[in-house]
């Protein structure tokens with residue numbers, strides 16, 4: 001399961017979520033250019049909520065399930 005859920009229709013690829021992530025675990029690395037958290041890095045998430053709060057497009061939801 002993906003750690004963050006990104007709405008590809010609303011994400012602009014601005015990279016703000018990458019910059020605002022407190023633990024630096026979000027990247028825009030894959031070919032889709034959507035932000036992601038690699039599975040091996042999910043344990044470093046601080047659940048600060050910055051990724052959701054600072055997305056100007058409300059495109060990102062932290063997956064808490």
Ligand code: SF4
Nearest residue numbers: 021045046048049051
């Ligand atoms: S909740 Fe915080 S630490 Fe976790 S992915 Fe979002 S910005 Fe990064």
Ligand code: SF4
Nearest residue numbers: 011012014015017055
């Ligand atoms: S802050 Fe929002 S719009 Fe910008 S790259 Fe992240 S998810 Fe996409």
